[in-house]
Structure formats: C-alpha cells, structure tokens
Amino acid sequence: MTTFRRLLFSTIALAFMTRCAVCATQAQTYTVVDLNSFGIPDSTQPGGFRHSSTYVYGLNNKGQAVGDSYLQIGTYLYYGQQLPEYSVHGFRTAPNSAINSQTDDLGSFYSNIYYNESHARAINDSGEVVGWSSTSDYKLNFGYSERAFRTQPNSPINLLTDDLGGYSQFPTIVFSQAYAINGRGEVAGTTGGGTDPGDTPDYDKYGFRTTPTGAPQFSMTRMGRVTTSINATGQVTGNFSSFPYAFLSSPSSVQPVNLTFIADYTTAYGVNDGGQVVGSRGNLAIRTAPNTFLNQTTDMLGTLGGVASDAYAINSFGDVVGSSDVTGNNATHAFVYRSGNLFDLNDLLPQGSNFILEEARAINDVGQIAVNGHDSTNNPHAYLLTPTTTSRNYLRVTASGLVYNRQTQTFNATLTVTNTAIAPIYGPLQVELTKITSGATLLHATGSHNGNPFITLNNITRLDPGTTTSLPVTFSYSGYARLAYTATAYSQGF
Amino acid sequence: MHIVLKLITIIAIVILCTGNCWSANADTTYQIDLNTTPLSGYSGFVDLQFNPGGFDSLDASANISQVTTNGSLSNSDVLAGSASGMLPSGAVIENVAAYNDLFQGFTFGSDLDFRVTFSGSALSPGASITSSGSTFAVSLYGTDQVTPLLSTSSTGALALVTINPDGSIVSTTYPDTDGITHASVVLLPSTSVPEPGNIVLAVCLGLVYVGTFARYTLPTRY
Numbered sequence: 256m257t258t259f260r261r262l263l264f265s266t267i268a269l270a271f272m273t274r275c276a277v278c279a280t281q282a283q284t285y286t287v288v289d290l291n292s293f294g295i296p297d298s299t300q301p302g303g304f305r306h307s308s309t310y311v312y313g314l315n316n317k318g319q320a321v322g323d324s325y326l327q328i329g330t331y332l333y334y335g336q337q338l339p340e341y342s343v344h345g346f347r348t349a350p351n352s353a354i355n356s357q358t359d360d361l362g363s364f365y366s367n368i369y370y371n372e373s374h375a376r377a378i379n380d381s382g383e384v385v386g387w388s389s390t391s392d393y394k395l396n397f398g399y400s401e402r403a404f405r406t407q408p409n410s411p412i413n414l415l416t417d418d419l420g421g422y423s424q425f426p427t428i429v430f431s432q433a434y435a436i437n438g439r440g441e442v443a444g445t446t447g448g449g450t451d452p453g454d455t456p457d458y459d460k461y462g463f464r465t466t467p468t469g470a471p472q473f474s475m476t477r478m479g480r481v482t483t484s485i486n487a488t489g490q491v492t493g494n495f496s497s498f499p500y501a502f503l504s505s506p507s508s509v510q511p512v513n514l515t516f517i518a519d520y521t522t523a524y525g526v527n528d529g530g531q532v533v534g535s536r537g538n539l540a541i542r543t544a545p546n547t548f549l550n551q552t553t554d555m556l557g558t559l560g561g562v563a564s565d566a567y568a569i570n571s572f573g574d575v576v577g578s579s580d581v582t583g584n585n586a587t588h589a590f591v592y593r594s595g596n597l598f599d600l601n602d603l604l605p606q607g608s609n610f611i612l613e614e615a616r617a618i619n620d621v622g623q624i625a626v627n628g629h630d631s632t633n634n635p636h637a638y639l640l641t642p643t644t645t646s647r648n649y650l651r652v653t654a655s656g657l658v659y660n661r662q663t664q665t666f667n668a669t670l671t672v673t674n675t676a677i678a679p680i681y682g683p684l685q686v687e688l689t690k691i692t693s694g695a696t697l698l699h700a701t702g703s704h705n706g707n708p709f710i711t712l713n714n715i716t717r718l719d720p721g722t723t724t725s726l727p728v729t730f731s732y733s734g735y736a737r738l739a740y741t742a743t744a745y746s747q748g749f
Numbered sequence: 750m751h752i753v754l755k756l757i758t759i760i761a762i763v764i765l766c767t768g769n770c771w772s773a774n775a776d777t778t779y780q781i782d783l784n785t786t787p788l789s790g791y792s793g794f795v796d797l798q799f800n801p802g803g804f805d806s807l808d809a810s811a812n813i814s815q816v817t818t819n820g821s822l823s824n825s826d827v828l829a830g831s832a833s834g835m836l837p838s839g840a841v842i843e844n845v846a847a848y849n850d851l852f853q854g855f856t857f858g859s860d861l862d863f864r865v866t867f868s869g870s871a872l873s874p875g876a877s878i879t880s881s882g883s884t885f886a887v888s889l890y891g892t893d894q895v896t897p898l899l900s901t902s903s904t905g906a907l908a909l910v911t912i913n914p915d916g917s918i919v920s921t922t923y924p925d926t927d928g929i930t931h932a933s934v935v936l937l938p939s940t941s942v943p944e945p946g947n948i949v950l951a952v953c954l955g956l957v958y959v960g961t962f963a964r965y966t967l968p969t970r971y
Contacts, residue, residue, distance in 0.1 A: 654802040655911045656884030658904040659848055661796070661895045666847070667904045668802060668884075669911075692847075727903060735830070738847040740803040742880070 284603045285624070285640035289610075290348060292636075293326035293356045295341070309346075309354065311637035313377035313384075314617035314625040318351040320639055321375035321384050322625075326360070328371045345375030345386050347409070351623075351641065361406065363388040364414040373404075373412060377435045382409035385433035385442050390418075403433035403444050405465075422461055423448025431463075435485040439467040441507060443485040443493070462493045464507065484525045484568075492523040492532050503532055503546065518549035525568040533566035533575050540566035542575050542592065556592050559599050566592070568617045572679065572717060576615035576624055589615035589626045593679070594720060600626060600640065610636060620716060621747075622681045642681055642747075649676035650718075650744035652686060657730070657738055665698065666730040672744045674718040680746045682715035686726060687749070691740040695732040704749055718746075775873070777918055778866040778937040779910060781887060785820065785899070785931065788857035788889070793898060795822075795861065796888040797851045799832075799842040802881025802914075809869035809912055810843040811885050813851075820858030827852040836863075844871070844883040855889075864937070871912050879914040887932065899931045900924075908932040 290309055297305040307325035314320050323343045330337040345361040346354050361384060363373040373388035384406045403419040404412050419442065421431030433444035442465040462482035482493035482504075489507025494500070501523035505513040517523060521541070523534040530546035540556040543549050558564040561580020569575045575592040581599070589600040589612040600612045609631040617625040624640040651673045657666040674680045687709040688697055700708035715724050732738050799811040816822075816837035826835050830849035834840030842849045855861070871883055886906040889898040897905030902923035907930075910920045920934040 652880065653914050654881040655909075655913075656802045656806065656844065656882055657800045657847065658798060658884055658886040658906060658909065659800070659850070660897070660903070660905045661888075661890060662897055662905055663903075666800075729903075732847065735846055735848075737801060738803065742803065 284605070284643045285600070286643055287604060287608065288351060288353055288639040288641070289630075290320060290322075290637040290639060291353045292324045293344065293346070293354060293360060295325065295327050296339070306634065306636070308635040309637045310627050310635060311625040311639075312616050313375065314619050314623060314639070315378045315380045315382070316619045316621060317380060318619070318621075318623055318639065318641070319378055319382065320346075320348045320617075320625050320637070321378045321386070322346060322637055323374050324354060326356070328366075342372050343374065345373040345384065345388075345412070347375060347378060347382070347384050347406075348639075351639065360411065361386075362411045364390045364402065364404070364412060364418065374432075376433065379436045379438050379440070381438070381440075383407065383436055383440055385436045385444070387432040387444075388412055390414075400428055401430050401432060403431035403442070403446070405433065405436065405440065405442050419444075419465060421446040421448065422463070434481075434483050435491075437485045437487050437489065439487070439489070441465055441467045441485055441489050443482040443491040445481045445493075462491070464489065464491050464504075467507075483523060486526050486530070487528040490526055490530060492517070492526040492534075494522055501532065501534055503530065515546065516548065517543060518551075521549065522565075524566065527569045527573070528571050529573070531569055531573060533569045533577070535563075535565045538563035540564040540575070540577050540579065540592070542566060542569060542573070557597055559588055559590055559597060561587075564590070567615065570618045570622075571620045572719070574618055574622070574679075576618045576626075578614040586611075587613050589613055589624075589628065591615065591618070591624060600624065604640075610638070612638065612640075622679060622717070649674060650680060650684070650746065651675050652742040652744050654728075654742065663729075664731070666695075666732050666738055668728050668730075669725050670728055670742055671723050671725050672712075672718070673723045674720055676720055679720065680718045682712060682717060682746060684712040684715045684718070684724070685745045685749065686710050686712070687743050687745065688728070688740045689743070691730075692732070692734065692736060692738050694734045695730045695738050695740070697740075698729045698731060775939055776866050776868040777872060777939065778864055779920065780864055780933075780935045780937055781862070781908060781910075782933045782935075783861040783887070783889070783907060783931055784859070785857040785861055785889070786859045787925075787931075788898060789820075789859050790857065792854070792856050792892050794890040794892075794894060795836065795853050795855045796886075796890055797832075797840070797842065798886040798888075799844050799849050799883065800830075800847065800886075801844040801883045805879045806844055806881045806883045806914075807869065807871035807874055807879055808844065809867055809871035809883050810841055812866040812868070813840045813842070814864050814866065816861075816863040818855075818858055818861040820861060821856040823854030823856075825854070842885075844869075852890075852894075857889075865910070867910075867912060867918065872916050872918075874914065874916050882911050882913045884912075885910040901926055908934050910934060 292307040292309040294304040295307045309324040311320050311322035324346050325343050327339045328342045329340045331340050346359045348359055363371050370389045375384050375386040378384045387401045387403050390400050390402045404417040406417050421429035423429045429448040431446035433442045435443040446461050482491040485491045491504045499520050501517040501521040502514040517532050518536050521536040523532050525533045532543045541554050543554050559579040560582030561584045564579035566575045566577040578587050579590050581588050591598050612626045612628040614627040615624050622642040626638045630636045653671045655669045657668045659666055687707050689707045697708040701711040822836050830846030831843040832849050832851045836853055840851050887908045888906045900907045900923045908922045912918050922930050922932045924930045
C-alpha cells in the first residue's frame with residue numbers, strides 16, 4: 256500500500272471509529288429497580304424468608320407495575336404434619352418501587368385454600384388493574400373457575416364489585432381472563448366455558464371488550480378468539496380461533512365492530528393509541544404502521560442475532576419491547592426497538608449488574624420498561640427500568656435576542672431546547688438560568704435550584720432525537736450592559 | 750502521483766472541506782411592509798430594536814434603508830444603545846448593548862415599508878460555538894409610548910427577525926386582536942460577494958497547484 260493510500264484509509268478509519276464512539280456514548284441507559292417479591296417464609300435464610308418467583312406484565316405511566324408473585328397462603332395437614340401451601344397473587348406496586356408485601360397484594364376473590372389465586376396483567380393510569388382470579392362457579396356452587404376482574408383504583412380485588420363475569424355458549428361453567436385496560440376503564444380479554452366441571456375448558460373461545468366504567472356488569476362483544484390489548488380509543492387487537500390471523504378492531508365508538516386483518520400466521524400482543532400493532536409473524540417480531548396491514552418488508556423488527564423474536568408491547572411513540580434469541584440461539588434477551596434500532600437491554604444496564612433480562616413485557620410513555628429475567632442464582636425476578644437522567648449533555652439550549660416591551664417594561668426572549676442525542680430524552684424538562692447579569696431578574700420562574708431560577712416544562716413528556724421545544728423567558732432589567740445569562744436544560748429533575 | 754503533489758492535493762481538499770473560510774460573509778436583506786391602515790390619521794410611534802441574546806451573541810448590525818410611507822414621520826427620534834440615524838433617510842442599529850433602539854414619532858398613513866440589511870460575523874459564525882442569537886423587532890406604539898398597536902405578541906412586536914446562533918435567520922409575524930397580521934417580512938435575493946482575502950487565497954492556491962503539477966508531471970527536457 257502506498258503512503259497516500261495509508262493516509263487516506265487511516266483518516267477514514269479514524270473518522271469511523273470516532274463516529275462509533277459517539278454512538279455508543281449516546282445510547283439510552285437505564286437505572287434498575289428489582290421488583291423483588293411477596294417473599295416466602297424460610298427459616299434457613301437470613302431474615303427468615305426468601306424471595307419467590309415474580310413475573311411482571313403491565314406498567315402505567317406513573318411507574319406502577321403489575322404482575323404475579325408467589326406466596327404462602329396457609330398450611331395443610333399431611334400425615335400429621337402442617338405443610339406450607341403456596342399460591343400466586345397479583346401485585347400492583349407503588350410508583351417506581353419494589354413490591355411491598357403489606358400494601359401491594361391484590362388478593363383474590365376468595366381466600367380459602369382452594370380458591371386463592373390471582374393474576375394481574377395490566378394497569379391504567381388511574382390504578383385500575385385487570386387480570387383474573389380463581390373462583391368457585393356460583394351457578395353450580397362447586398368446581399374451579401377463573402373469572403376476569405377489574406379493581407377499583409389502587410385497591411385490592413373485591414368479589415362484590417370487580418367480577419367481570421363471562422360468556423359461554425353452554426354456560427354451566429364460565430371462565431374469563433382480562434389482559435388489558437385503557438384509560439377509560441374499557442377492558443379486553445377472553446372468555447368461554449364448558450358444560451360440566453370435567454370438561455376441558457374452552458375459556459379462550461370468545462374475545463371481549465367491556466364498557467368503560469361503572470358497575471362491573473359484563474358487556475360482551477364477541478370479536479374473535481382472544482383479545483390481547485386495547486388502546487385509548489377502544490381498538491382491540493387479538494387473534495382468531497379458526498385460522499392464524501391477527502386482527503385490529505374499530506374503536507368502541509364504531510358499532511357494529513369492524514375488524515382489520517393484520518396478517519396471516521401472526522400473533523398480535525399489543526396496540527398503541529395510534530393503532531400500531533406489535534406481535535410476531537412466524538418467528539419474527541413485527542410492528543405495523545397505524546391501522547393497516549403488515550408490510551413484510553418494512554415492519555419486521557429483526558432479532559438480536561438469533562432466529563426468533565417476539566414484540567409484546569408498544570408505547571405512544573412507537574417504541575417496542577419484547578424478547579429475542581441472541582446469536583447462537585442459546586439464550587433469550589429482552590430488547591427495546593427505537594428509531595430503527597434493536598437494542599439488547601442487557602447492554603444498557605449499569606456496570607456490574609448481575610442479572611439477565613430475558614423478556615420485556617411493557618413500556619410506558621416516559622420510556623420505563625417492565626422486564627422479566629433472572630438473578631445470579633437463576634431465580635425468576637422482575638425489573639423496572641427507568642431511563643437515566645444524565646441527558647443534560649445532549650440537551651442544547653439556544654436563545655434568541657432580547658426584545659424590550661415598553662408596556663410591561665420587560666425583556667423577552669425565546670429559548671430553544673434541542674435533543675442532540677440519538678435516543679429520546681424524557682420530560683418533564685427543566686431549564687436553569689445561571690450567571691444572570693446583576694440587576695436582572697427572571698420573571699415567572701417555577702422555582703429555585705442552588706439559588707438559580709428554573710422553569711419547568713411539564714408539557715414535554717418526551718423529546719425525540721433532533722427535535723426541539725421552545726419556551727419564553729422574561730426579565731425585568733434596567734441596566735445598560737448586556738443582559739447575560741447561561742441556560743442549562745435537565746430532564747426528569749436536576 | 751508524486752508525494753509533494755499528493756500533499757498539496759490533500760491540503761487543498763482539507764481547506765475546501767472545512768468550508769466556511771471560502772464562504773462569503775454575505776449580507777442578508779429583508780423587505781418589511783407594515784399595513785397601518787387601521788391607524789391611518791392617528792399619531793403614535795414606530796420602534797425598531799436590534800438586541801443580542803443572553804450570553805454570547807456574535808456581532809451584527811441592522812441597516813435600515815429605502816423607507817417609504819404615506820404617513821408622516823417626525824423630525825426627531827430617540828436613540829438608545831448603539832443606534833444611529835433617523836427615518837426615512839436611514840438608520841443603523843448594532844447589537845452592542847442590551848437595548849439598541851430607534852423610537853420615532855409617526856402620524857400613521859396606510860403603510861410603512863423599509864428594507865433591513867443584516868451584516869456581521871453573526872451571519873457566518875463558522876466554527877464559533879455560540880448559544881445565543883440576536884433579534885430585530887418592529888413595533889408600533891400609541892401616543893402614551895407604552896401601548897403596543899396592531900399586535901398581541903408578548904413582546905408587543907408586529908414582526909421579529911432573529912439571527913440564530915448558527916447564522917440562519919428566521920422571521921415571525923404576529924396578528925392583532927382580530928387575528929389580522931399587519932406585517933410582512935420577505936427575504937430578498939442574496940447578492941453575496943467573496944471576501945477579498947478569500948479570492949487571494951484561492952488564486953495563490955491555484956498557482957501553487959498548477960506550478961507543482963507542472964514541476965512533477967511534465968516530461969523533463971534535456
């Protein structure tokens with residue numbers, strides 16, 4: 256190679272490496288809350304208990320997570336010995352917190368040893384949780400059944416108010432399960448039944464969507480086999496029983512219900528408020544464009560190097576989470592798909608994290624992600640990931656010139672905040688002004704930080720890469736020298 | 750290719766790629782027209798400001814010219830900061846102080862039109878890292894000198910022209926309480942001229958390149 260070519264290639268390589276380094280440092284990272292569990296008494300463990308298996312399935316915009324965790328519900332007599340009886344209960348955490356066994360247990364319809372099980376699958380911003388709980392079929396007064404529930408906001412399951420009922424063509428035993436709830440309280444799920452307790456339950460025969468709120472009377476809309484998700488307008492997505500198609504329904508304001516076929520050989524798991532559906536076709540994760548069929552060229556999300564992937568949830572901004580086989584197909588890792596890129600969430604954790612994230616089940620509109628995985632002892636754990644707040648390095652603030660208003664006797668300018676990162680930055684944003692010229696005062700400040708005034712932009716929930724937001728600033732000032740200040744933007748607090 | 754010629758080629762490419770040294774420090778001119786018909790026959794004031802932003806605005810000046818109106822401008826004005834001149838003959842406002850202002854009495858007619866030409870390093874910041882721009886504001890005030898006319902803007906202005914930190918320029922107009930906009934701001938075609946220093950640099954670079962090319966590529970005659 257000649258000297259000239261060496262120089263040329265070296266320059267190109269240096270530029271490429273510099274670019275990659277910038278990309279790596281700008282990837283969104285997360286802080287992690289281990290949701291832990293209800294815990295199980297265990298005298299052999301420090302503290303007298305051990306963490307039980309926990310799985311998370313839903314997350315609202317306040318950071319409240321829901322799912323299932325194992326616990327001891329009592330004891331039973333076995334050849335003269337009292338042995339522990341275990342079950343699983345749904346949980347609902349406080350915002351951005353691990354499970355508190357004293358406050359977060361949703362309980363079940365019944366608390367006896369035979370019918371004492373519940374599963375939580377989704378939560379809306381009001382704190383209403385849906386799922387299903389074991390019950391005794393009330394028509395025959397015997398036989399195990401499962402019945403969908405919708406709790407009151409931030410309350411445990413109440414048999415008297417929360418039973419959504421169900422539907423079966425032969426309604427001697429009726430099963431139902433609820434998988435999703437929107438902000439209005441409309442619930443999507445599945446139901447079915449059998450003719451006697453010995454029958455194999457066909458509880459997933461009919462998909463349903465309930466009316467929004469009020470008394471938990473059951474309002475059935477048959478629309479396929481399983482409905483898995485519901486958005487703000489009442490559009491539900493799901494799958495047919497007789498052939499492997501996924502569908503997306505019309506909003507609840509449209510009657511009768513229309514169904515749009517998404518694609519064949521497809522399973523739909525989630526839908527956002529814009530009508531984008533996620534799931535999988537064949538073995539590969541998908542995300543459709545709003546309210547339309549799957550485009551098998553542009554809507555396939557790919558994998559983390561393995562052969563298969565599934566997309567489970569999507570937020571209002573189109574960010575998708577799910578799971579994927581990794582290279583070699585010897586493990587499954589959780590992913591987030593954003594801005595055309597598939598990221599292994601395990602690569603975005605704090606250094607020294609000693610757990611594996613396997614399956615991301617939910618993502619909210621502030622970018623938090625609920626993930627299932629396992630800890631260093633291979634015990635199933637659930638985790639809540641929150642985007643880090645180190646984004647100020649990527650928030651650039653520029654200012655217009657100042658304009659004096661003779662009527663208000665104020666100087667006015669417009670600040671523009673730009674996200675220069677390659678990942679979204681989540682709000683609320685705060686703009687702090689420092690080094691303000693002596694004699695000048697920022698008017699209408701939200702508060703003070705380290706003695707400096709700041710303004711909070713509560714209306715900004717998220718700033719996508721390359722996008723901007725503006726805010727006016729007003730000063731009182733009567734000096735002659737330049738009115739100077741420095742502005743710095745922060746996301747989600749200082 | 751000979752190593753000397755290669756090096757000169759690389760230097761030339763680097764100079765050209767780094768860009769802004771070749772670009773002219775182009776002035777930018779806007780035509781600003783105010784429809785003052787609703788105020789026709791009344792007295793008031795016209796207010797022109799050109800102020801820097803909060804921290805590190807680069808230098809710029811606004812040259813106001815070709816002022817026409819069928820109203821009547823007073824024979825005196827009040828200047829603040831780095832402003833000079835008078836309408837309709839013309840004025841220059843520089844973004845030096847916090848407040849650079851021309852405030853002049855005006856018996857309104859149906860229009861007031863003028864050109865404003867921006868110049869200075871703020872228009873071609875190059876590699877300078879700045880965070881604040883400068884804004885030219887056009888306002889009309891009533892006889893009390895404090896009541897803005899024909900605008901609902903928080904600044905009281907009918908039109909703003911802002912030079913951004915990157916040298917780009919944006920204009921904004923504001924409506925009155927009836928939703929009617931009385932100002933128009935139109936960018937006039939550029940008449941940029943390369944700076945003399947850049948012309949000399951280009952000629953010298955060309956001569957060196959041609960000379961070197963001849964030295965190392967033409968066959969040697971014995």
